[in-house]
Amino acid sequence: MTPATALIPGLDGIVRHGDAERCVEATRRIADLFFEDATKLRSEHINLFDGLLFDLVPLADRPTRIDLAERLSRLVVAPRAVVGQLARDDEVAVAGPLLRRSPALDDRALVDIAQGKSQGHLLAIAERPRLSADTTDVLVRRGDRNVVRQAAANEGAEFSARGYSDLIGRASSDGVLTLAVGKRHDLSDDHLKRLLEGSHDVVKRRLFDVVGPERQLKIRQAVAGLAAAASPSAAKRNFVPAQRIILALYEADTLDEAALLGFARDHRYEEVIAALSAMTGLALATLDRLVSGDRHDPLLVLGRTIGLDWRTVHALILLRLGPKRVPAQGDIEAIRVAYARLLSSTAQRVVAFWKTRH
Structure with a gap:
């Protein structure tokens, strides 16, 4: 093989003193020479091209650098210094x-780039076919919403325990991220429970709809466990x-809506259930099961039956969710719209059914 320096006389001078046009031309000629036999080159030849291109690349224009990066990204064996550059x-x-696909970039290089480059660079890394836990740790910590969503949706990504913890923490305010995390095949039962614990009901229902039967069963079990823990x-x-x-x-003739509202706002669950029992005639055990379930509907039925104002029903819903959860x-x-549309006659028939059933 003829050395590249022989094909481009005065290459050292071009690098040191040449104008932009000559540097671009030299870069393209050396790159073309390399790609002609890239798959057949021995390591010493690859190293030769690596050294030549490493000095020229910073002097090349943007289109030349883009073209070179695109062509190098598809090589399994590539000049590592230039790829890193x-x-x-x-x-x-x-x-x-x-960043998206080059096999020549190892985890150490990816972590280093992710720690200091822009969100665009991080998003490109998040799209790689495989991501180590060390790399995703940085992506979840530094990445914006798009980066984190992409990493979570990447089936080839691995996450450390800390990475999953940070991921679930960010998912509490991002329904799209919750769905991406909830569909991951490597999500443990404990992580699923923590994910659901911080999710809104509508997101839980959406997640249930998009996963397979096995994960649906896990979601049912996790939701039941959370409900039991929140409302014994x-x-x-x-x-x-x-x-x-x-x-x-x-x-004292003071058991009224104002008293019920006060108990709900103070999160006095037992007093709320006892008050509702007195107001509706339903048994304590029946009310406790209904209110502590996984839906708000029973509270709407109870509220319409005894003619509660929306603000009281709203307070009862917040009580059911607990002080640490705020619905969207x-x-x-x-x-609120569903409550406004609920007829008193319908609610009373439902309560009558509950009484006969229980």
Whole structure:
């Protein structure tokens, strides 16, 4: 093989003192020579081209760098120094092809680039067919919403325990990210439970619809476990003190909506259940099961039956969710509309059914 320096006389002078046009031409000629036999070159020849191109690339114009990066990104064996140089280019159009697919970039290089480059660079890395846990740790920590969503949706990505923890933390305010994480095949039961714990009901339902039967079963179990932890059954609660309070209010003729609203806002669950029992005639155990379930509908039925104002029903919904969860405004508005449309006659028939059934 003829050395590239013999094909381009005065190459050293071009690098040191040549004008931009001559540098671009030299870069293209050396690159073309390399790609002619790239798959057949021995390591010493690849190293030769690596050294030549490494000095010329910084002097090349943008289109030349983009073309070179695109062609190098598809090689299994490529000049590593030049690949690393182009992958660190501030222009995402140059670095992107290499960051997305070049096998010549190892985890150490990817982590280094992810720690200091732009969100565009991070997004390109997140699209690689395979991502190590070290790399995703940086992506989740530094990446914006698009980067993190892409990494979570990447089936070839691995996540450390810390990475998953950070991912789930960010998913609590991002429904799209919740769906991406919830569909991952390597999501543990514990991580699924934590993911659902911070998700809104509408996101949980959407996730349930898009996963397979096995994951649906896991979601049911996780939701049931969360409901049980948030609202212990009547057998584990002591309603006696609450019943005494409600009885005293009843005898004083002050058991009304204002009292119920006060209990709900103070998150006094037992008093709320006891008050609703007195107002509707339903048993404590029945009410506890209905209110602590995974839907808001029973509260709407109860509220319409006894003629509660929306603000009281809203307070009861927040009580059911617990102090650490705040529903999305869109969800609350949908529930408000459903409550406004619910007929009293329909609600009363449902309550009558509950009484006969339980």
